[in-house]
Amino acid sequence: MVIKFTINGDEMEVDVKPNETLLDVLRNKLFVTGPKEGCGNGECGACTVIYNGKPMNSCLILAPEADGAEIFTVEGLTKDGKLHPIQEAFIEENAFQCGFCTPGFLMSAKALLERNPNPSKEEIVEALSGNLCRCTGYDTIIKAVKKAAEKMGARS
Amino acid sequence: MRFKYVGQSIPRVDAFEKVTGTAKYVTDMFFPGMLYAAVLRSPYPHAKIKKLDVSKAKELKGVRAVVTAKECPYKQGIYLVDRPIFATDRVRYVGEPVAAVAADSLDIAMKALDLIEVEYEPLPAVFDPLESMKGEILIHPDLASYDRLPIYNIEPEKNVFHHHKTRKGDVDKVFEEAKERDDVVIVEGEYTLPQIYHAPLEPHGAIAFYDFEGKLTVWSSAQSPHTLRHLISYAFKIPHHKVRVIAPYVGGGFGGKAGINMEGIVIALAMQVPGKHIKLIYSREEDIMATVVRQGMYAKVRAAVTKDGKFLAWEQMMAFDGGAYAEYGTNVVRAAGYTTPGPYYVPNIKVDSYGVYTNHLVGGAFRGFGHGELHWAVERHIDKIAQELGMDPLELRMKNLLKPGLTNAMGQKMHDHSGNVEACLKKAAELIEYEKPSEQPKDPKKKRGKGIAALVKAPAMPTNAASSVIIKFHEDATVTLQVSIQEIGQGFNTAIAQMAADALHIPVEKIKVVTPIDTDTNPYEWQTVASRALWTVGNALYRAAEDALNQIKNIASQVLGVAPYNLEVEDDRVYIKYDPETYIPLKDIVMGYTYPDGHAIGGPVIGRGSFVPERLTNLDPETGQGNAAAEWTFGAEAAEVEVDTETGEIKVLKLVGVFDAGRVVNPMLARGQIIGGMVQGMGPAVFEQITYDKDGRPLTISFTDYKIPTIADIPEEMEADFVETHEATSAFGVRGIAEHPMISVPPAIAAAIYNAIGVNINDLPITPDKILKALKEKGE
Amino acid sequence: MERGEYMIPHDFSYFRPATLDEALDMLSEDGMIPIMGSTDVVVKLRARRLKPKGIVDLKAIEELHNFSFSKENGMVIGAAVTMNELIEDHPEVKENYPVFYQAIKKVGAYQTRNRATVAGNIGNSSPAADSVPPLLTYNAKLKLVSKEGEREVELKDFFTGPGKNILKQGEIIHSIIVPYEGPSIGMYYKLSRIKAVDLSTIGVALTVIDPDGKRDIRIALASVAPTPLRVFEAEDFIRGKELTPEVVEEFAKIVQRNTSPITDSRGTKEYRYEMAYVLPKKILRELGLYKEVS
């Protein structure tokens, strides 16, 4: 079946099967490979996209459901070649190593800062607990989200 | 050398790619007409294959190739060639590949698997290494005939794929005499840990392409592209120059992506359909079941100690649960063997370290490489000795440290430059405020305590593990650096760029480290393992930089008419040392110099450097004496925990790690290694484990069942610090720190638990039910 | 020929009806299953533990998104309301059903809760379902509908075994009805191997309705029996009694006696059994309802 949605503002039309997930379609049909598959079971968060304004595991969404959806991925973060403050903060705080989890973390962090521009440590932990990282030990990720909040506050 | 960039926290050179989603991993690669592979796996831990019929699968529309051991009868193995790519007559673990299919889509490939008919005859299986050593069930009846490196000592009738022996001094004599001495105590103990899983966020993946003239290209999430090439060449009997391995970014390795893994499966398929790319990305389930895990271990320790706390003799037996195939396990067992008893001096040492086959998942390399295992036993045992002597455990450690002038278990003498474990322990003690007892919470059911542990690890590698570096200058005097250490997250590309900038005296911005690694173009590198990269590649880099600088100076010397040794390169120019105003821009030299009349001299500058560890030897097979270690990294870790005595829940409040890094190249990235490693060490300390049902089927084969720490699990406080004792075997004074932070977190946590509630847990992981059981036994 | 890489090796059809009637029509056919957030269903599809002929996505049905609360009629949660909507958009939940609120906050991760529904949690019928023990203590009911009509059942009568319930083919949970019986306090104590995104080793919901008045203590547990378990016997025992150490001790023992846990990768049966005794006491103590003599 043919579905339509937008990815990072661009309209797309794509033929999908019910047994494909949104993650399958993004990665393997549209080659939007920012979102990663770390488990396919909703456990790791590497596939997190912002779906109609909310962070969700794209591996748990059956593709046909995405008809009409607005989807935002890590590819949409940079504007005119300039990094988003969250990306800057992740770099400055060394919030990643291998980088495989990073696209998912950036999506969860962006969604958090949009609904809560000044989150506490507990709120950051709650918002990011669905994103696994085996490399960093997470502490720099918490710092990066705090720093991003400051940067975004200062800019708006 | 003067350090301008080394020592600075510059941001990662791969940062932009990684935050924009443009960093490519194997899974992100697509080729026109690519086929997708799926693998049929054994449901039994040990069984004979009585019948295997793939004919129906071959007929399914969209299926392009099916392979089994019939088409691909090859075996692989890094030190001992024991692992068939596809099971032949028998399967030895749940998850072992039996057949594979390549089809137009993954879903067709998976449907084809259902059409393959296999009949198994289950065989009795063995899951415990001690049980297995009885040899009642032989997992590899033909072990004696397998190819192997001669330094590995098999005992086929005991299912043992390596038996390492250390015999230093005379342990038996000390124990015998101790019976007569009332100033000596003998302390015995047993310690275990289960298999655990690496859990890199990127599962293993590979793409293979075989062309019509027999050239093979493999894209792989490989930690060690050259060793992978070598092992492919060996297994499939293709000459090295016809095998090309390309390794893009790797999404975490931790040892699990070293050597050869699942690549053979896609290669076998590709060879069936030349001209087609075949892609196989493991699902999380397959990644847990069918790559490698960390071995389980049983250890038995006996120590003779004087009542004032001097270690006289140390005897340690370790039986590693190596799973169905030896993999890196051979060398894990050896490294654990020769490093025991860790960072302590003991005059008499006897170690027997056995790698034992079982019908569990295959054990392999894992961050720490046997050292997490050996230190669990050693550090726990030291705590036990301290308890028996009524001595503070830190004080007992301090009395027995492996200091300059003393010899380790292999008989190697420690030098002033070998690292300072005492300083590490002192700093760790300061950071955890060891002298100050934990402040107890108001809730009387909750108890807090602190613990500390030390560690040492040298790179566990062959005596000739080599590295090489090529430095290419470009027209504008920018530089590309070709090295074949894989960027797996550790930050190697950033650190080596900093080191290259200092070695070449040019700005770091002018240096690019070439990615992805391509064995057709990149120079040889043994492997991205063993925390050796900055040390070994640093030495090769130093020579390559010298080589390049000499070429530059030679050309400039002709142009400026001064001797090369009177020239210096700095930033964008080469100048005369005693007349710095007279210089030539580097860009006018690095492609060769062209005189105003048009004639040119020199030519493009290409620096070349290689390195092989100096003065290493094999160990004596009977005594374990020799030079297996090139350099050592010492460290100390400490923990503070809170235990809920009602539920047994453990909260790790604080972790600190201090390591003697020689010289810290990038403090920000080094700290990242320590913190990340400590959290990775915390998981297996308190909950991580692979569990099996009673029939030997693994239960924890998804992230639903195999848990790793989340952001909600990390301690409130984590601190990393360094000691910097210049490493004399390194041109840059550096040594590795990447594996070490994982090693002694579990014993530090166990010690903190003892400090909090007075019970010893000697079997990992320290789960709430073990805490409660121990409290009950203690009578609380 | 289909090309590509997708992980569910099983063909089925997908429907997204806009009205309840259409949906019920489709679901009346054998092999058709409903989904809400699909957080359980997709996992099972991948693992081939579920091979439906067709999937009927109920999220486009307006009326299933309804939420209402009044003291007279209690709380009515439409089947399509996500857990995060309950947590973030409806302050009535936290205010009037604090134990339920605590429990759904502990379900999965933030991303999971953006999709997961209480109806799905109940429909999945896992003994570990976190939303269920508190709902049991609040005497929740379910409105079930099918082509044949509708019925209301008590949540406590809904489950028949692990993954099993009384739903007939074509019948769905329309909404969850939670009576309001007065102010309540309590605690959902979830023990798990890690602090977030883990199923429970054991979950205990202890709810005190009208703590300053009639003080009605209710208790229900997850992951200690084939279905979520409310322990009426213990509630009957403690009703009206002063909370002395002896009474609380006996209460905890009754709770424990009613459990029949098993060993799995999340915990041993011995530990679960022990905790079924420890946690009720601990919760009462932490709620400040009684003091242990030490």
Ligand SMILES: Cc1cc2nc3c(=O)[nH]c(=O)nc-3n(C[C@H](O)[C@H](O)[C@H](O)COP(=O)(O)OP(=O)(O)OC[C@H]3O[C@@H](n4cnc5c(N)ncnc54)[C@H](O)[C@@H]3O)c2cc1C
């Ligand atoms: C990463 C992760 C973590 C999780 N953590 C937890 C946890 O901590 N605690 C916990 O309890 N659960 C957990 N779950 C399980 C799951 O998220 C919950 O059970 C959730 O509430 C299911 O809701 P859903 O809307 O996604 O259900 P679906 O997946 O859409 O459906 C679940 C089942 O209910 C049926 N169903 C759906 N809607 C209806 C309806 N209206 N009427 C009748 N039957 C229906 C479906 O057919 C299916 O059998 C987790 C899942 C994931 C992926």
Ligand code: FES
């Ligand atoms: S891939 Fe979706 S959560 Fe892991």
Ligand code: FES
């Ligand atoms: S950076 Fe490697 S998993 Fe997070």
